[in-house]
Amino acid sequence: MRAALSFGLAVAAFAAALPAHGEGIDVARQSYLANLLTQDCGSCHGLTMKGGLGPALLPAALAERDDAVLVETILDGRPGTPMPPWRFELSQQEAAWLVARLREGVR
Template structure:
């Protein structure tokens, strides 16, 4: 019974993965797109074609697992200039941002 509920929980979580970002309201979404363009853009380019940092265009991200991308944003990448954004961005924010990048939102 317990096992089933756990499995059910995991299944529900998987189906609802996008719901993790559902808590990001429209105003916050606009803020995040602004941040993406102007602050992430200083290294990754305003058009996301890359700069000192790599390109963040949808076709470059397609093969990358969600967890890796979310983790990179939250924790940064040691040994590179990519800083950890935890503290400035919530996990919900980052899930929404990664999804926005995958969809090429705001381009």
């Protein structure tokens, strides 16, 4: 319980340290990330993020979840499910940028 709590606090502290989205990500990379989100995330979550084999990632579906948890899910995946880790090609900052895009709604 205590471990879970301190983990949660650590995650929250980490989230607070995240830069504002878009900062330091150049336009070409943003365009790559936007395409990755729609097309590759979309292959499981649907092009419009309404869900597929993977769950829906619409703003309402994510409203209850913390940025930090979502960033971590992108970077490390969800073991025991088909959600793979994306750390091999995405930075913390880029994952945070993707979460911000999801919160705005894709398209």
